[in-house]
Amino acid sequence: MHRVMLLNSKGGCGKTTIATNLAGYYASSGKNTVLIDHDGQGSGTHWLTTRPPQAPAIHGIEAYREAIGVTRSFLLRLPENTDRIVIDTPANVQGQQLADLVSRSDSIIVPVLSSQIDIDAASKFMRSFAQLPRVLNGDVRVAVVANRVRTHTVMYLDLERFLTHSGFAFAARLRDTQAYIRAAECGLGIHELRAGGARKDLDQWAPLIAWVEEGASETPDALGTAYCIRPAGKEKATSRQRAFAFSLKAEG
Ligand SMILES: Nc1ncnc2c1ncn2[C@@H]1O[C@H](COP(=O)(O)OP(=O)(O)OP(=O)(O)O)[C@@H](O)[C@H]1O
Ligand SMILES: [Mg+2]
Numbered sequence: 461m462h463r464v465m466l467l468n469s470k471g472g473c474g475k476t477t478i479a480t481n482l483a484g485y486y487a488s489s490g491k492n493t494v495l496i497d498h499d500g501q502g503s504g505t506h507w508l509t510t511r512p513p514q515a516p517a518i519h520g521i522e523a524y525r526e527a528i529g530v531t532r533s534f535l536l537r538l539p540e541n542t543d544r545i546v547i548d549t550p551a552n553v554q555g556q557q558l559a560d561l562v563s564r565s566d567s568i569i570v571p572v573l574s575s576q577i578d579i580d581a582a583s584k585f586m587r588s589f590a591q592l593p594r595v596l597n598g599d600v601r602v603a604v605v606a607n608r609v610r611t612h613t614v615m616y617l618d619l620e621r622f623l624t625h626s627g628f629a630f631a632a633r634l635r636d637t638q639a640y641i642r643a644a645e646c647g648l649g650i651h652e653l654r655a656g657g658a659r660k661d662l663d664q665w666a667p668l669i670a671w672v673e674e675g676a677s678e679t680p681d682a683l684g685t686a687y688c689i690r691p692a693g694k695e696k697a698t699s700r701q702r703a704f705a706f707s708l709k710a711e712g
């Protein structure tokens with residue numbers, strides 16, 4: 461069992477997009493996958509509700525909800541056979557909330573966009589994040605990802621330089637493409653699209669998945685932290701999904 465968290469206090473950098481695509485990848489690879497949503501916006505949870513019924517199930521956990529009528533630890537229990545846990549987090553995390561989130565992860569991915577505002581915000585976030593004992597001691601693995609990349613821009617060169625010298629693994633460069641938006645609209649990840657989405661995008665994901673899996677192979681099976689169980693929903697496909705041009709590889 462391995463817990464991988466998407467984290468960056470800067471909003472809109474791609475945390476939910478990468479979380480849902482990673483969860484989709486693991487589910488379609490036959491792993492028992494859980495998507496934990498700590499963001500009250502519920503974007504990852506919403507993505508799960510739009511997932512076609514024939515898609516491999518992903519257990520969703522709405523960790524941002526208040527526990528009503530049961531203890532929080534009961535709500536935060538995981539299915540016993542969980543292989544991969546992907547954790548989405550909100551923007552603006554800091555202080556105790558940041559420390560709590562970091563304590564719930566084995567690997568952390570920090571996505572960053574190529575704008576001066578995003579680089580400055582990520583730099584500030586990473587400075588405070590790097591001071592957390594769990595990060596300082598190397599008890600959690602951390603990688604940075606350049607997201608929405610447009611390689612031929614001056615800003616991208618700045619981002620490349622910033623991430624290369626961040627002190628963390630520079631695990632992937634994901635290009636800016638509508639494929640993520642189209643896949644998200646029907647509750648899928650790009651790995652689950654017929655014809656595999658664009659080969660270019662899958663190639664860009666390969667080093668990120670390899671980085672997470674390297675950590676997974678090192679994580680002991682026992683997991684102390686508890687999250688809740690939510691049975692995989694049997695949501696009905698929306699007409700939008702049915703009409704949508706993309707369909708699952710599994711159907712083919
Ligand atoms: N590689 C990409 N190519 C194209 N669009 C992208 C890409 N990554 C993210 N987006 C789009 O950028 C927007 C913000 O992404 P996302 O919601 O994943 O960010 P976030 O970090 O989760 O935001 P928040 O902090 O508000 O939770 C979304 O509309 C998403 O579809
Ligand atoms: Mg989000």
